[in-house]
Amino acid sequence: MPIGKPTTTILRIATILLLFLNLTTVTPKSTIEPCSTTDSCTSLLGYTLYTDLKVSELASLFQIDPINLLSANSIDISQPDVVSHILPSQLFLKIPITCSCVDGIRKSVTTHYKTRPSDTLSNIADAVYGGLVSADQIKEANEISDPTVLDVGVNLVVPLPCVCFNGTDNGVPAVYLSYVVKPVDTLAGIAARYRTTVTDLMGVNALGNADVEDGDILAVPLSACASNFPRYASDYALSVPNGGYAVTADHCVQCSCTPGSRLYCQPASLSVSCSSMQCKSTNLMLGNATVQQSSAGCNVTSCGYGGFINGTIITTLSSSLQPRCPGPQQVPPLIAPPTMVTPDMGLAPAPSPFQIGGAPIGGLPGSVVPSSTGSSIAFPPSANGPSGSISAACTLVNPISGFSLAVVLVVFLGLVVPFL
Known part of the structure; x- marks a missing residue:
């Protein structure tokens, strides 16, 4: 009929x-930062391992220095054969990447992936890279006309989300983490975990309300300590998030962010050949300080780090009069390379405290500073991989x-x- x-x-x-x-x-949606300069910054990716991987394998997946990867997560780099250590599946780590200005927007394009048998763009995006990129974004970045035909051994550019925002958040030094929202997450829980506010997250990500969806990619500002090295230093604009480390000067210097937002650098624990790290005309080595009590206060003389210039470690001697003598430097404790994932919800972004049992829960951790009895690594709950993200700025209203x-x-x- x-x-x-x-x-x-x-x-x-x-x-x-x-x-x-x-x-x-x-x-899913992500935050896009327009740009018009060639300046870059170091940013972080929140990444959950899809399988057991050696440190070297994970570093190769993102084309980054394995020592920088370990340092960003406060993992002790002096452990024997640490680069070959096997990291467990579902471990959540911060991946340091270079955020550049490409085609008028901030993104990282230094990561390449060599295709394997049975790979699909969706599998690469969702499983291997944990939803930090979408299949369509990989397709566009590599000008793939037919995504159903993917040859083995092809090197694909994997565009990854990042923002710089001039290395500040409300005028305070910051490093930005690209975080893929999980089904259990709320904006309040993420804010509590990373010691920021819902208002700040909404402002940074141009959100019209506090609703977030599984797979959204949020730019999360992490308070940091910024350097003032000269522009011609190879580690110019070094910025270290609170609770983490950065290794610089050819693995010779290790810097951390200490209380009071002070960048503190000392010799790294690796056995490498390094230039002199002694301040001239003194017996002080990099990171050392002397204190002398006087009637006017405490005279403090310290040997600081001034950047890595033409293969030379620059040390700077400074003296100051302080009301009281300082104690030992409070640096983030280093942890041993993780061997298992602890399903502790207190270490991962979670629902708002008011959404658990109908009452607030105190003591939610707010930074990546590890305790002496626990790990500094966050372990999100196991869940199916997110579906990827759309290459567009955040919408103000969820669909x-x-x-x-x-x-x-x-x-x-x-x-x-x-x-x-």
């Missing part, structure tokens, strides 16, 4: 609803959920089918 005009109209409406449902199920549209479509079809 031929289809009449009313039936045709109904089918067209149903088709439109189905298309709309398909489009709005892809809800209608796919579930709601499905309900509407079922009701609609239930009403019109009897008339077909």
Whole structure:
């Protein structure tokens, strides 16, 4: 029997609803920072291992220095054969990357992936890189015309999300972490975990409300200590997030962010050949200080780090009069390379304290500073990998959920089918 005009109209409406449902199920979004300069910065990726990997394998996956990877997570680099240590699946780590200005927006394009048998763009995006990139973004970055045909051994550029925002947050030094939202997350929980506020996260990510969806990529500001090295230093603009470390000067110097937002640098624990780290005309080595109590206060003389210039470690001698003599430097404790994942919800972004048992929960950790009895590594709960992200700026209003549209479509079809 031929289809009449009313039936045709109904089918067209149903088709439109189905298309709309398909489009709005892809809800993840990320923050885009427009740029017009060649300046770059160091940023971080929040990444969950999809399988057991050696430190060297994980570093190779992102084309970064394995020592920098370990230092960013306060893992002791002096451990024997630490680069060959096997990190457990589902471990959450911060991955330091270089954030550049490419085609007018901030992104990292230094990561390349060599395709393997059975790889698909979706698998690479969602499983291997944990939803930090989408299949469409990989397709566009590599000008792939037919994503169903993926040859083995092809080197793909993997564009990764990052922002610089001039290395500050509300005028305070900051390093930004690109964090993929998990189903359990709330904006309040993420803010509590990283010692910031919901208001700040909403402002940084241009959110119209505090709702976040599974797979969204948030730019999370981490308070940091910034250097003042001269522009011609190879580690110019070095900035270290609170609770972490950065190794510089060819692995010779290790810097951390201490209380009071002071950058503190000392010789690294690696056995490498390094230039002199002694301050001239003194017996003080890099990171050392002398104190002398006087009637006027405490005279403090310290040997600091001034950058890595033409292969030379620059040391600077400074003297100051302080009200009281300082104690030992409070640096973040180093931890041994993790061998297992502890499912401790207190170490990962989680629902708002007011959403757990109907009452606030005190003592939510707020920074990456490890304790003497626990690990500094955050362990998100096991979950299915997010679906990826859309290469667009954050929307101000979250789209209608796919579930709601499905309900509407079922009701609609239930009403019109009897008339077909």
